[in-house]
Amino acid sequence: MSTNDENRMHPVRSLLSIAEGKRNFLVLCHNNPDPDAIAAAAALKFILSHEMKSKVVIGYGGIVGRAENRQLIRRSKVELTNVKDIDFEEYSFICLVDSQPRSGNNDLPRHIIPDAVIDHHPMRKETRQCRFYDIRPHYGSSSTILTEYLRELDIVPERRLATALVYGIKTDTGWLNRSASKADLEAFNFLFPLISTRTLAAIESPPMPKSYYIKFIDSINNAVQYQDVIVSDLGKINNPDVASEMADFLLRMENIRWVLTLGEYKDELILSVRTSRRGWWAGKVALRILRGIGIGGGHEKAAGGKLNLSGLAPDQKQRKLEKVIERFLNAVGAAGIAGRSLVPFSPPDSPKTNGGSISSTVTQ
Ligand SMILES: [Mn+2]
Known part of the structure; x- marks a missing residue:
């Protein structure tokens, strides 16, 4: 795990402590968000709105292209706002998920240093400037990191969120076969009994254009x-x-x-x-x-x-x-x-x- 030292033991508690007192939260995904980014953002939104009792907006750049991803958003009832409708100055706390500052795959304006970054891509030096970062390149998905946060807070995700997280882990790891770690398997095993297999099947095989x-x-x-x-x-x-x-x-x-x-x-x-x-x-x-x-x-x-x-x-x-x-x-x-x-x-x-x-x- 590559996190700020004080975050290493209880990352989600550190995240919540620096979010304390903030009011408007923005969770930003990478452009053309994939299921892992969408599910991880949905889980983070849940955690922040649950713990901070505050408004949380999920933002993304580009478009949601794949029919499966649009179906995931529809069936999981995740609300996403395109960056063209976002005024970054309105938010007192910005968190990047499944992406990092200046990686070129997100629409965060260059002059803004996000407050928090949660990702499983290789660490970038720009990320070290952020107050909170939790970068785990050995993990198969960001959804796994967020599942661990939920568990650390003793939150049992409701069915729709659990289903989205399973789909996020599944797509980033090819059913735990690609770049997956023991942590991904553990998160998957924790979530699987909580999901709706019918919804998962509907997400995986939407009508194709x-x-x-x-x-x-x-x-x-x-x-x-x-x-x-x-x-x-x-x-x-x-x-x-x-x-x-x-x-x-x-x-x-x-x-x-x-x-x-x-x-x-x-x-x-x-x-x-x-x-x-x-x-x-x-x-x-x-x-x-x-x-x-x-x-x-x-x-x-x-x-x-x-x-x-x-x-x-x-x-x-x-x-x-x-x-x-x-x-x-x-x-x-x-x-x-x-x-x-x-x-x-x-x-x-x-x-x-x-x-x-x-x-x-x-x-x-
Ligand atoms: Mn990912």
Whole structure:
């Protein structure tokens, strides 16, 4: 555990003691929040409103993309407020959850030092300036940290919150199989008898939009295989979570150990890295391929990042994309391997040429 010294023994008590006397609380998730961020924020909101008898707002930047995540919010009745409707100056206590200051994945204004940070990503030096921080990179999820806080306070979470926390642990650890520790298993075992399995099932299989199915076509058609590595350029995507959804999907292919997916969302190139290898490789690779050109990071087997494309002409965008792919192939030891299209034949109706130039298979 990497916490301020006085926090080490009873982190939640330290958190509550520095929150004493404050009135308006903001719990801020990372952008495009995932189930772990949503559930951990909901648990922290519960703790703060229960113990401090004060108003607590959960904020997030970006959008909630995945249908599962929207279903989680609906079924767990978690209220989230987009940062565009948040005036940060209104809050006397700001807590970052599942994210850290200046990590590039949250919309906290740069001049604000949050009062508290709770996260399970690797420690950042900016976090040490905060009055309270509880950073546990060896944990599989932030939901696990928050479950421990509830237990420390003898709070038995009600069904909806327990269900959300289980889903948060489940998605960040792939049913306790990915980057999970003994603490994650213990939190899971504590929560599981308290959940609604019917709600959990409803969260896991919501109705999917048609665009979701159509994106599979691009992710397969545009996939290039380099032995046990797949790279797929998804073209334009309608929400940033599509990159990770398609990366998860492609990683399940037999004999594939690495996947990189890339997608253009608004003015950014979003990328997602997945591996079945153990040992923090995904996070390291994401950092390496984005060094100096973007921001990113992640966990043992799943990571991601983004780089800015605003103001770039199409050929400049293309060069950036190629640079990312080249760095990725270098980082995973696939440089020099000839890539082959995953699909061994062109779809019957795809045009082969376009006015003499080779047409892209990116269909938008
Ligand atoms: Mn997380």
